[in-house]
Amino acid sequence: MSAHRFSTHRFVPQGPLTGRIRVPGDKSISHRALMFASLAIGETLIDGLLEGEDVHATARAMQQMGARIEKDEAGRWRVHGVGVGGLLEPAVPLEMGNSGTSTRLLMGLLASHGFQASFTGDASLSARPMARVIAPLSQMGASFTARGGDRLPILMEGAHPAVPITYRLPVASAQVKSAVLLAALNTPGITTVIEPVPTRDHTERMLSAFGVDVTIGEDNTEDGDGARTIAIHGPCDMTPCTLTVPGDPSSAAFFAVAALLVPGSDLVIENVGLNPTRDGIFRVLRAMGGSIEELECREVGGEPVADLRVRHSALKGVEVDSAIAPSMIDEFPVLFVAAALAEGRTVTSGLEELRVKESDRLATMAAALSAVGAGVEERADGLVIEGSAGRPLAGGGPVATRLDHRIAMSMAVAGLASTDGVAIDDAAPIATSFPGFLKLLARAAQ
Template identity: 50%
Template sequence: MSLTWTAARSSGLHGLLRVPGDKSISHRAIIFGALAEGRTHVSGFLEGEDTRATERIFSQLGVRIETPDAQSRIIHGVGLHGLQASAAPLDCGNAGTGMRLLTGLLCAQAFDSVLIGDASLSQRPMARVINKLEAMGGRISAREGNFAPLHVHGGQYLRPVEIDTGVASAQVKSALLLAAMYAEGESVITEPRPTRDYTEAMMKSMGWPISYSPGRIRIRGGGRLQGGDIGIPGDISSAAFLITAALLIPGSDITLENIGVNPRRTGILQALRLMGGQIEVFNEREQGGEPVADLKIRHSALKAIELPESLVPDMIDECPIFFVAAALAEGTTDASGLAELRVKESDRIASMVTGLRAMGALVEETPDSVTITGGHLHGAVIQSHHDHRIAMSFAVAAQCASGETLLHDCDNVATSFPGFVDLAQSAGMILE
């Protein structure tokens, strides 16, 4: 299915808004709730296509999951060794998080599994996960080029390792952590740069023997997870589109409630503040072991910056909307260390550069960097390449552009932000 949006200049965003639950935490809540002993009650679950795909897979693996109401799940855990083989392939849809984490978990099972995905996911690199898991003793067969479908061979002996992920990727790290749960002994996992720590935090909160600091984790195999309550905050990746829109559109003043502000996810807030963005963080609290806060955002005159490369791992999913902010800021913004964007749902550097140029922006790119000179944007016809973050980024850009913008291939927005158009309209965005 191909979905087209029409967008135009907005006169301002206002209101008290809530965004859907965090996608990364929702995936992990299903996974660890399934592996726990006892029941796990999840509130704030993201009702998106990606997270529902992970939920369906665990149902195929013999886990009973109830839906008492929207955004809630009750997971009847089967314990570390209670998963059952599925006769049918396990369809991850568009979820790279789901596929990579499940590869780590399934290579430790006694049975074989086949992981499949949609056309986009089937073109995304899996070698970085496969190679690291094979160093632990896993065995995974892939299509030529290390692409899905993945045949994960069960019945392997996994050994504890001291290993570096080699790339700043929370998905690679989490796949290794899931496999290490089944290894006999202690594993030490390090990263070239710290990434989001949702996996470690959830494992520790459920009783697993794990210790960690930024970029380094020690984990022992053979532990137990205890079910309980998991409250999922609003996804800062989803909030970033509304935050940036409010900063850019004159007259805007919005408040976002219950947003997850894990330090490994707030790079976008730091970047926008460096540009002069007025973002107030208040009512800070903890929910299920995760820091949560409310945010107040007002229109601000943004200025170009040289993006600190240290922020990139903590805002990798928010880089497309950051590029929009740069295209409308005063001056020339430089950002580097962005190679990871080339292997997302689309080549996000190429997708953003092409679209911004179509709207009149002056943009230069290298394999891992962009240089964007701020100015005026005009309406254009944009291809989103079935990439949810590209579609929403250009929906925001169109709110500040002259004329009308047509956005094609917006169907995959439902993977991470169901109801985006309705919420955007209610806040004052011109989007249909």
């Protein structure tokens, strides 16, 4: 792996955010679109695919295993799949870059194929634990050799045939759920995942679009407490289709918070995916007093979509129910920025998962916000933030982003709502999920 070159950047107060913008396609859906299209026999057309580094890592991996993936002159992606069970053993390690989603989903996908595959990644990804995925996939028959037991690089020996299992998620995780369901596609018999807390359901929705019979129900056993069950009877056949990827709500969240915080802002963010398992950030911002209006509500590719009109608002601190965390787990860093300028105290809890993202997002955001003048208390499972009641943050920096794209973009928003601007130590990781972020932010704030 080559040494990372840091790219410092300073974000300063600008004018109000106005006009209409469109954020890139949803990253979670883009990953799945490429993987599932590679498993269908025939050609799938994909519009709106996110073209960040993380999604490119998925595309390269699927190409290494036999899928043909190309972009046509109209900007659509054409994927010629090889069928479930038709993937080829990769001749070289699958380089995942910074993409935890690519890694965990591909580990699941390949766990039921009878060949070896090795996974490598950058320094940030290589520090992230993979035990939550390794545990159920090992029960299905796959074996793993990993640095430190659960860190990249990882060598996986897939099982063929794999063993169907019933797996109850010990913690809410859409990636773990999806890894098991993807392994089930090439596993004879019924594999069931039980999730006590609902998580992102993009996998279930998209598998159905590709012709897979996904059975959704409730666990009504004595200890089931009505938990959600998702079952797949493998092996499955997948049929090609035409997909449109809605705008990424995680990307939209940065602009929504910026518009709420910068006086005079009145911004429309077009084509935002509002899957109920992903829209928690907008619900919480509304509860804080944020003016976020849904326009032109519609359905795109099986996913609910709307244009969001966001206007500057006086926010109030709230206690965020931990039950909403799975629907906005990636958006907490930018929520912390909104809380830093709200009136009163915002309390978050149940966020232990943020300790093992691209960085320890609780510690990193606590340090970053404290460095630019916010009042922050770090707890084991969340942050408590004393808001400024709308007064700009002092600013400063450069703050450490720990190679984490969401930390970098969140502190960029903090810079817009500061007196002296906020410098971050590295803007380069933003390209992993939002390549055009800097240009779009500058355009919206003209």
